[in-house]
Amino acid sequence: MERDIKQNLEFLVGKSRDLIKDQINSYENSTSKSGIMISVSALFTPIAISIISNTDSPFLIKFLILIPIVLMAIALYYFFLVLKPEGLDHGMNFNKFEDLAIKEYNDLLLYEIGANKDSFNDNDSIVAKQTNNYKNGTRLIFYSSIILFTLVTINMFLDNKAKTNTEIKIGNNDSLILKLFKLLKSIPK
Numbered sequence: 001m002e003r004d005i006k007q008n009l010e011f012l013v014g015k016s017r018d019l020i021k022d023q024i025n026s027y028e029n030s031t032s033k034s035g036i037m038i039s040v041s042a043l044f045t046p047i048a049i050s051i052i053s054n055t056d057s058p059f060l061i062k063f064l065i066l067i068p069i070v071l072m073a074i075a076l077y078y079f080f081l082v083l084k085p086e087g088l089d090h091g092m093n094f095n096k097f098e099d100l101a102i103k104e105y106n107d108l109l110l111y112e113i114g115a116n117k118d119s120f121n122d123n124d125s126i127v128a129k130q131t132n133n134y135k136n137g138t139r140l141i142f143y144s145s146i147i148l149f150t151l152v153t154i155n156m157f158l159d160n161k162a163k164t165n166t167e168i169k170i171g172n173n174d175s176l177i178l179k180l181f182k183l184l185k186s187i188p189k
């Protein structure tokens with residue numbers, strides 16, 4: 001019976017350590033992925049700004065392009081919240097080692113299980129908040145990218161249509177290249 005209790009406690013100590021390791025890995029993964037997402041948003045922001053600065057773009061496109069820019073800014077805020085360091089508990093406290101040195105083995109195992117459980121519970125709200133911030137930032141970058149891609153595509157079609165209408169207005173069934181060639185020939189040498 002005593003041996004079964006010892007094995008059960010050792011098993012629970014191992015599992016509680018694994019849970020804390022998984023929790024810490026989740027926290028670190030969100031932090032590293034957040035940096036990558038900040039880089040992705042840095043790629044899309046210049047595209048949006050170049051469309052705004054393009055004088056040929058219709059006013060409505062220039063106005064609507066502000067939506068993905070605002071979404072990216074909010075996403076960056078969420079990602080910076082993820083990058084904000086917060087301390088996590090890692091289980092047993094080193095300051096308690098001297099006091100624990102005189103305890104029996106089963107008591108040490110029970111203490112570690114309790115310490116790991118407390119650490120896990122303390123870390124849970126921090127990791128959950130970080131995960132939510134990461135998910136919100138990722139969603140906003142995704143929505144921003146879709147809106148930006150849609151607006152760029154619409155702008156390209158509008159821009160091509162405007163160029164086609166301009167070429168047609170030149171008239172006289174001559175192509176633009178032929179007109180330029182005639183213009184260059186007429187320049188005195």
